[in-house]
Amino acid sequence: MRSRPTTTAAGAMFAGGLALALSGCAGPGAVACSAVGYLYDGPAVVAFDPELPDDALVSACFGAGCAPAPVERGAEPTVGETVPGGVWRVPQAAPYLGEGVYGDGSERNVRVVVEAVDGAGLVDGEYEIPVAVERTGMFGECPGPFRFDTLVVEATERSTE
DSSP states (O other), X not given: OOOOOSSOHHHHHHHHHHHHHXXXXXXXTOOOOOOOOOOOOSOEEEEEESOOOTTOEEEEEESTTOOOEEEOEEOOSSTTOOOTTOEEEXXXXXXXXXXXXXXXXXXXXXXXXXXXXXXXXEEEEEEEOXXXXXXXXXXSOBOOOEEEOOEEEEOOOOOOO
16 A cells, blocks of 8 residues: 655645745746835924924024024924924925935935024934835835925923033
């Protein structure tokens, strides 16, 4: 009497195909991410917690070693979302771009400086801008368009020592 194999040919093919598909080398008909490069030319949106005094002076710029320029308080970041004290929009354009920085969303750091009317410094720091990415592909495996999310900066008086 012959012994029966524990796996059939069909079972072996299924297991092999599954391993191949999970490895990312699925062969013809596999979904590949497009080579499209996405840019974002919108502003960085900055909010403060706790909210700033009405007379605070906010300046900002993109890139290390940049020279901050004044930014005015603007409207809320998106419809239906509210931020106590409002937001400040920093355009990716002159005079807010540091040396070698382009307004295409590739610079993800912003320097924010806040001073009270009396000259007291409240904030002076560089911050990474949070980014929201719209994933593409059947399973969201590919990067897609992106935008800057609202950056919330902690507004505490800095030390003058």
